[in-house]
Amino acid sequence: MLFPPDFLTRLEYLSIVSKRVFRGTLLAQRRTRQAGVGIEFSDHRHYTAGDDLRYLDWNVYARHGELLLKRFQEEQDLHIYLLLDCSRSMTFGTPPRFDLARQLTAGLAYIGLADLDRIAVVAYADEILAEFPLSRGKARILPLMQFLQQLPATGRDTHLTQVVRSLLHRGPRAGLAIVISDLLDEHGFRAGLDQLRCRDFDIHVVQLHDPAEASPTLLGDVELEDLESGTVRRVILTEKQVRTYRQLFGEHQLAVKNYCRHYGLGCTQSDTQVGCEELILRMMRNAATAGAAASPALP
Amino acid sequence: MSFSLPTALLLTALALPVAALYLLRIRLRRVPVASRLFWDTVFRDVPPRATGRKLPYVLSLLVQLALLLLLVIAAADPIFDARLQPPRHIVLVIDQSASMQATDLRPSRLHAARAAALDVIRSLGFRDQCAVIAAGSHPQLQTGLTSHIPTLQQAIRRIQPEDAPGDLEAAVAAGRRLLADTPDGTLIVLTDGCTTLSESQTEHPADSVARPAVHWRLLRERSANVGITQFQARRSLADPTGYEVYLTVHNTGTAAIRCHVELLLNDLPVDVLPLQLQPGAQWTRTLQKTAAAGGRLEARLTSVRRAAPAAESSATIAPTIAQQDPPLNDLAVDDRAWAILPSRNVRKVLLVTPGSLFLQQALSAIPLVQLTVVRELPEVWPADTVLVLHRQVPPQLPPGRVLVIDPQADCDLWKLSGQLTNPLITEHQDESPLMRQLNLENVLLPAVRTLQFHSDHEVLAATDSGAPVYAHLERRSGPCLVLTIDLERSDLALRTAFPILIANALQWFAADTADWRPALPAGSQTTLHLTDTARPVPGALQLISPTGVRFPVVNPTARFTTPPLNTAGIWTLREALPQTSPGAASAAADSFSQPDTLIAVNLNSEQETSLQSQAGLETVANSDSQRVNGQPPHSWLSRPLWLYLLVAACLLTTLEWALYQRRVLA
Numbered sequence: 001m002l003f004p005p006d007f008l009t010r011l012e013y014l015s016i017v018s019k020r021v022f023r024g025t026l027l028a029q030r031r032t033r034q035a036g037v038g039i040e041f042s043d044h045r046h047y048t049a050g051d052d053l054r055y056l057d058w059n060v061y062a063r064h065g066e067l068l069l070k071r072f073q074e075e076q077d078l079h080i081y082l083l084l085d086c087s088r089s090m091t092f093g094t095p096p097r098f099d100l101a102r103q104l105t106a107g108l109a110y111i112g113l114a115d116l117d118r119i120a121v122v123a124y125a126d127e128i129l130a131e132f133p134l135s136r137g138k139a140r141i142l143p144l145m146q147f148l149q150q151l152p153a154t155g156r157d158t159h160l161t162q163v164v165r166s167l168l169h170r171g172p173r174a175g176l177a178i179v180i181s182d183l184l185d186e187h188g189f190r191a192g193l194d195q196l197r198c199r200d201f202d203i204h205v206v207q208l209h210d211p212a213e214a215s216p217t218l219l220g221d222v223e224l225e226d227l228e229s230g231t232v233r234r235v236i237l238t239e240k241q242v243r244t245y246r247q248l249f250g251e252h253q254l255a256v257k258n259y260c261r262h263y264g265l266g267c268t269q270s271d272t273q274v275g276c277e278e279l280i281l282r283m284m285r286n287a288a289t290a291g292a293a294a295s296p297a298l299p
Numbered sequence: 300m301s302f303s304l305p306t307a308l309l310l311t312a313l314a315l316p317v318a319a320l321y322l323l324r325i326r327l328r329r330v331p332v333a334s335r336l337f338w339d340t341v342f343r344d345v346p347p348r349a350t351g352r353k354l355p356y357v358l359s360l361l362v363q364l365a366l367l368l369l370l371v372i373a374a375a376d377p378i379f380d381a382r383l384q385p386p387r388h389i390v391l392v393i394d395q396s397a398s399m400q401a402t403d404l405r406p407s408r409l410h411a412a413r414a415a416a417l418d419v420i421r422s423l424g425f426r427d428q429c430a431v432i433a434a435g436s437h438p439q440l441q442t443g444l445t446s447h448i449p450t451l452q453q454a455i456r457r458i459q460p461e462d463a464p465g466d467l468e469a470a471v472a473a474g475r476r477l478l479a480d481t482p483d484g485t486l487i488v489l490t491d492g493c494t495t496l497s498e499s500q501t502e503h504p505a506d507s508v509a510r511p512a513v514h515w516r517l518l519r520e521r522s523a524n525v526g527i528t529q530f531q532a533r534r535s536l537a538d539p540t541g542y543e544v545y546l547t548v549h550n551t552g553t554a555a556i557r558c559h560v561e562l563l564l565n566d567l568p569v570d571v572l573p574l575q576l577q578p579g580a581q582w583t584r585t586l587q588k589t590a591a592a593g594g595r596l597e598a599r600l601t602s603v604r605r606a607a608p609a610a611e612s613s614a615t616i617a618p619t620i621a622q623q624d625p626p627l628n629d630l631a632v633d634d635r636a637w638a639i640l641p642s643r644n645v646r647k648v649l650l651v652t653p654g655s656l657f658l659q660q661a662l663s664a665i666p667l668v669q670l671t672v673v674r675e676l677p678e679v680w681p682a683d684t685v686l687v688l689h690r691q692v693p694p695q696l697p698p699g700r701v702l703v704i705d706p707q708a709d710c711d712l713w714k715l716s717g718q719l720t721n722p723l724i725t726e727h728q729d730e731s732p733l734m735r736q737l738n739l740e741n742v743l744l745p746a747v748r749t750l751q752f753h754s755d756h757e758v759l760a761a762t763d764s765g766a767p768v769y770a771h772l773e774r775r776s777g778p779c780l781v782l783t784i785d786l787e788r789s790d791l792a793l794r795t796a797f798p799i800l801i802a803n804a805l806q807w808f809a810a811d812t813a814d815w816r817p818a819l820p821a822g823s824q825t826t827l828h829l830t831d832t833a834r835p836v837p838g839a840l841q842l843i844s845p846t847g848v849r850f851p852v853v854n855p856t857a858r859f860t861t862p863p864l865n866t867a868g869i870w871t872l873r874e875a876l877p878q879t880s881p882g883a884a885s886a887a888a889d890s891f892s893q894p895d896t897l898i899a900v901n902l903n904s905e906q907e908t909s910l911q912s913q914a915g916l917e918t919v920a921n922s923d924s925q926r927v928n929g930q931p932p933h934s935w936l937s938r939p940l941w942l943y944l945l946v947a948a949c950l951l952t953t954l955e956w957a958l959y960q961r962r963v964l965a
Binding site: 089092093182184186210213216218220221222223224225226227228229231232233235241244245248249252 | 328330333335336337338339341342
């Protein structure tokens with residue numbers, strides 16, 4: 001069962017833990033970088049003629065004789081975009097990692113909804129296959145779960161770049177983009193993430209893999225069937241070739257990690273043996289130990 | 300080549316499914332992978348299934364077909380022509396008689412016979428069977444019909460030469476009995492032919508009616524030997540200390556020889572006789588010698604050399620290499636002979652008598668008797684003295700060896716119970732050594748005292764009414780004989796029986812056997828009478844061969860028959876004394892420990908000494924040798940071929956395994 005009866009109870013627990021233990025460092029308390037009319041002091045700027053003198057920082061003027069205006073942060077609800085890979089490669093493994101991905105999507109969505117953020121789920125493969133529109137409030141969790149439950153993993157290709165381009169064409173407000181995928185994209189994962197980065201999205205990558213995928217135990221004459229494309233290749237596997245495969249897989253994992261670290265993106269890599277709650281908690285710990293998310297660049 | 304199960308060849312049809320499976324290529328395992336992204340990188344430079352990589356598959360197919368072919372042929376059990384021959388049953392009779400020790404074939408004829416037997420064993424196929432019989436004085440089956448080569452080899456190597464003539468006829472008969480159920484069996488006799496066979500045995504195998512026929516294999520080169528064929532010794536009938544030696548020496552070679560015959564008594568030289576014998580000559584002598592002591596008499600043939608021809612001068616001609624002496628004496632066992640010379644010991648006799656000339660003369664007439672006559676029994680007398688009491692009987696008979704004649708008083712062993720008038724002696728213990736060569740039946744006995752014995756006694760002679768006249772009384776302190784005849788009133792003293800009776804009694808007391816024990820021919824058996832002396836039959840005996848081999852004899856009876864005495868020399872029959880605690884035996888008992896009984900055994904066979912084959916046997920053997928030697932030896936191909944096919948199949952299985960591993964792990 002994808003969402004067992006106690007799933008929501010567990011999600012509620014996760015939501016509380018997220019707020020109280022990790023102080024919302026995971027999702028909803030990420031501040032937008034929008035300066036506005038909030039009450040919380042954000043920054044100074046030089047006075048120019050015509051500015052409102054009510055915001056002049058008289059203390060600074062008294063001390064230093066400089067005319068500086070206070071800037072305030074405007075708290076806005078967070079837009080969270082959950083990009084869920086629905087290609088057929090997500091059906092690999094026992095149980096399929098697509099189930100974990102959907103559970104994770106539901107869990108993260110619930111945490112966001114519980115914090116009055118807006119969440120949207122974009123199911124993609126080589127294009128956007130389905131969408132759960134931006135929604136707010138806990139009441140939306142059930143429809144979301146229904147949506148996820150009915151979501152098939154039938155994509156015959158993975159093209160994150162194209163999907164992100166399509167998404168950004170709609171002009172969504174920048175927010176948090178969580179990509180939940182195996183990142184087995186022959187077109188590359190970097191271009192798509194770069195686009196999101198350039199559009200000031202906070203990105204968190206969740207990469208799922210199966211242990212058998214990381215360390216195959218195949219030997220001898222086999223036919224390798226690509227789950228996504230359906231193509232078959234007859235090969236004679238030797239131990240040397242299996243070792244080469246493991247090395248390539250490990251390099252790919254490392255490349256993702258290094259990319260995310262380089263650009264300050266959140267990155268969680270896990271195999272499917274880890275449960276959904278444990279994975280979310282791990283994400284919270286990683287976010288807490290990494291400090292606050294990179295401060296949004298002020299426009 | 301043929302097949303014992305040709306229908307198994309139909310299994311060759313299994314090659315079709317083997318080839319079909321190869322052609323159909325069992326569907327490969329289809330493994331789903333999330334993405335071929337990395338696998339394509341791995342196989343980017345390697346064609347997925349290059350043509351060259353198909354080679355192990357083709358080779359594997361060939362190996363599998365070859366494996367199937369080997370198994371099918373093995374199942375069909377191919378047979379080569381050699382195996383079509385029926386299995387052979389062979390009995391090997393190996394002569395182990397004395398002549399087989401001859402050294403004309405180095406190291407000996409028996410060694411050559413064993414080597415020939417081992418050759419026959421080596422030629423046996425896996426279905427052939429063989430038995431081995433050792434033809435000595437008494438043929439012995441070493442091993443029954445078997446195909447186990449190590450057992451046969453061990454049986455052959457176990458055969459040792461005897462010093463006795465062999466009984467080949469009995470051995471051949473035993474061999475025929477073994478092959479009774481196999482009329483096509485083969486009986487091979489390995490011998491030198493120095494034996495006596497019946498005419499039927501010397502028939503050519505092809506002419507012989509008896510089955511299986513005997514194939515003779517003679518093993519000899521020459522017959523150059525000189526040996527002692529007769530040697531006996533006995534005491535002189537006239538001279539108590541003299542003895543006579545009968546000796547025969549035979550030169551069976553083709554050259555005149557000189558030699559010495561040494562006579563030794565108890566290893567001390569007695570005489571040395573130089574001899575010169577022409578080829579085929581026989582020298583016989585009876586020698587008179589003197590020696591009171593007895594013991595082991597030995598004759599030795601020494602210094603055998605070629606005698607110079609009469610026309611040659613010993614000073615002028617030096618022998619060239621070609622003229623060097625050929626071997627003259629190929630058999631050593633007949634160079635020595637033995638005989639046992641009975642000893643002549645002085646016997647002390649103390650006669651206590653009121654006066655009896657007849658008795659006194661009878662005792663004095665016995666050679667080597669030292670007689671002392673007294674009227675009354677002394678208090679002490681020398682040890683080892685036979686006490687003869689005439690009429691006087693003390694109440695307690697003294698210990699030791701005692702002969703009582705005409706007792707006139709009671710004693711601890713008997714009581715006088717009356718008198719018989721004119722009895723007739725009708726009972727006679729002829730088998731007793733005391734009664735040897737005696738006849739008391741016609742002795743006039745006006746009166747005979749009757750005695751009532753208090754202890755166990757053996758009646759040697761008795762009257763018609765059963766009254767003992769002459770008896771042997773058992774007692775712990777020493778043997779006792781009692782003769783109840785009145786010498787003065789009967790005519791016993793006037794008869795020749797009387798001195799014989801006295802001599803028998805003294806001899807019996809001294810534990811000397813009167814019988815001359817001649818030297819026996821090797822291989823014979825003899826019966827010993829263990830009750831011929833005053834000493835009791837021992838509880839355990841040991842028969843010791845000249846080479847020191849001991850044969851225990853447990854619970855011997857009065858008559859003991861020896862096993863075949865197959866070794867020349869002196870055999871000893873010795874009492875195996877048990878351990879006794881100190882002081883347990885009396886002094887009298889100590890003096891009665893059993894001395895050794897010596898038996899001389901010699902080869903004493905003209906046939907064996909001659910080293911020559913029986914006439915006719917050589918002809919049969921020569922005409923038959925081609926047939927015996929012409930038997931095609933069985934080769935390793937006679938073993939079941941399926942065995943080798945299975946071994947080859949195992950090797951191919953190993954190769955197929957290696958090919959499989961290479962495909963997987965290359």
